[in-house]
Amino acid sequence: MQRRLHLPRPDDAAIHAAFANLRDELDVSFDFSGPVLADAKAAVGAPRLPVVDETHIPFLTIDPPESRDLDQALHLERRGSGYRVRYAIADVAAFVTAAEPMDVEAHIRGQTLYAPDGNARLYPPTLSEDAGSLLPDEVRPALVWEMNLDATGEGTSANVRRALVRSRAKLDYASVQRSLDAGSAEEPLRLLREVGRLRQSREARRGGINLPIPDQVVEHDVDGYHLAFRALLPVEGWNAQISLLTGMAAANLMLGAGIGLLRTLPVAEKRDVERLRRTAKALGVEWSRAVPYAEFIRTLDATRAEQAAVLSESTLLLRGAGYLAFDGKAPTHAEHSGVASTYAHATAPLRRLADRYVGEVCVAVSAGKPVPEWVRAALPGLPETMARSNRRAQQYEGGIISVVEAAVLEPSVGRMFDAVVVDVDENDDAGTVQLQEPAVTARCEGKNLPLGERVVVRLEVADVAKRQVRFVLAE
Numbered sequence: 001m002q003r004r005l006h007l008p009r010p011d012d013a014a015i016h017a018a019f020a021n022l023r024d025e026l027d028v029s030f031d032f033s034g035p036v037l038a039d040a041k042a043a044v045g046a047p048r049l050p051v052v053d054e055t056h057i058p059f060l061t062i063d064p065p066e067s068r069d070l071d072q073a074l075h076l077e078r079r080g081s082g083y084r085v086r087y088a089i090a091d092v093a094a095f096v097t098a099a100e101p102m103d104v105e106a107h108i109r110g111q112t113l114y115a116p117d118g119n120a121r122l123y124p125p126t127l128s129e130d131a132g133s134l135l136p137d138e139v140r141p142a143l144v145w146e147m148n149l150d151a152t153g154e155g156t157s158a159n160v161r162r163a164l165v166r167s168r169a170k171l172d173y174a175s176v177q178r179s180l181d182a183g184s185a186e187e188p189l190r191l192l193r194e195v196g197r198l199r200q201s202r203e204a205r206r207g208g209i210n211l212p213i214p215d216q217v218v219e220h221d222v223d224g225y226h227l228a229f230r231a232l233l234p235v236e237g238w239n240a241q242i243s244l245l246t247g248m249a250a251a252n253l254m255l256g257a258g259i260g261l262l263r264t265l266p267v268a269e270k271r272d273v274e275r276l277r278r279t280a281k282a283l284g285v286e287w288s289r290a291v292p293y294a295e296f297i298r299t300l301d302a303t304r305a306e307q308a309a310v311l312s313e314s315t316l317l318l319r320g321a322g323y324l325a326f327d328g329k330a331p332t333h334a335e336h337s338g339v340a341s342t343y344a345h346a347t348a349p350l351r352r353l354a355d356r357y358v359g360e361v362c363v364a365v366s367a368g369k370p371v372p373e374w375v376r377a378a379l380p381g382l383p384e385t386m387a388r389s390n391r392r393a394q395q396y397e398g399g400i401i402s403v404v405e406a407a408v409l410e411p412s413v414g415r416m417f418d419a420v421v422v423d424v425d426e427n428d429d430a431g432t433v434q435l436q437e438p439a440v441t442a443r444c445e446g447k448n449l450p451l452g453e454r455v456v457v458r459l460e461v462a463d464v465a466k467r468q469v470r471f472v473l474a475e
Contacts, residue, residue, distance in 0.1 A: 110389020153198025196238020446473025
């Protein structure tokens with residue numbers, strides 16, 4: 001049987017129509033109303049700029065090459081036997097005023113939603129992809145975090161203040177990884193790798209959880225739409241550690257002040273961990289009782305069928321993430337079990353509503369000033385606002401992938417495919433299979449689906465309009 005299939009190019013018109021229907025269903029819009037656009041235009045013309053000037057610091061950004069909504073710019077340097085990490089975060093509050101049209105609309109949207117045919121932004125592009133974005137060679141208002149670390153990567157101090165910054169370069173992950181591998185990277189990037197690895201080691205010792213599962217992504221180029229499984233480059237993990245470091249520092253500041261907004265995740269239930277242990281045992285994946293769950297996950301290889309199935313099952317242990325607002329008293333039991341620490345979303349305010357409020361609390365606390373009343377008034381409602389936004393984002397992202405899966409497979413109904421069973425529904429004669437080519441994950445019907453094993457499945461349904469794909473186990 002063929003391992004690699006040459007499938008016809010999907011119908012772009014049908015895909016775009018299905019995308020449009022999905023947006024209608026979820027009330028997702030690329031466009032902004034006249035009042036919101038007018039508010040953005042006025043704000044961009046008269047931003048609230050800080051007095052402090054830190055444009056001498058050679059910040060740089062690292063993002064996907066097509067990105068223009070650049071929230072973060074970094075700079076690392078040695079400080080004695082340790083390190084100084086500076087992280088500039090776009091200052092959205094320099095442009096957005098509480099209760100004005102942009103703010104009201106942002107509370108409706110919650111976050112930016114991405115799709116291959118366009119982005120439903122949190123803020124109008126004049127702000128999110130221009131005046132507020134940390135684009136290279138442009139002076140921008142920012143919240144500048146300064147975090148000092150010791151030789152082991154442990155944070156020793158952190159503060160944040162408003163300042164003007166100027167990024168020197170817009171880099172992308174692939175080129176940065178190549179320069180590091182070739183030994184040609186400049187010192188800030190070499191230090192990013194050094195600090196990133198130290199922070200990853202600390203994460204492992206804390207019991208933080210990092211699932212090594214390749215992302216299923218939709219790609220669009222001159223040849224149409226494609227699906228792929230994309231593994232993260234090492235530099236993406238090191239860069240993520242800087243964001244995590246900042247989020248942990250923000251949580252500490254807010255907890256010390258008794259006011260803020262945390263990102264939380266409950267510890268996995270014992271019964272769910274035991275279920276995963278039974279799954280690993282059934283698949284022949286060794287897991288010693290002495291090895292904690294987070295440490296075990298790091299040993300798994302997503303390219304091996306039985307281990308990919310264990311990874312897929314392990315995502316059940318990471319459900320239940322949410323936001324926790326507090327004012328007046330620091331909460332207890334407020335950890336994010338995936339980070340294995342208290343943590344806050346603080347580094348993506350152009351793309352996520354909650355981060356603007358976290359930033360404002362932290363700036364006030366760092367300066368020893370009262371938290372602004374507009375921030376304090378909004379905090380109680382933010383957990384539900386973000387929960388609603390996250391639900392819509394999950395539905396939207398899942399729907400986008402389902403549309404393209406159906407479009408890619410539609411001409412192949414009735415064909416056989418090689419697949420791996422990555423999940424089994426204990427209450428139904430069905431489960432989930434993952435194809436390697438094309439990169440599809442979909443429902444499969446069949447009695448006694450063998451979890452973690454390679455199987456042959458037949459494509460029964462591929463409906464673009466309904467965003468539906470279904471396989472059956474071949475006899």
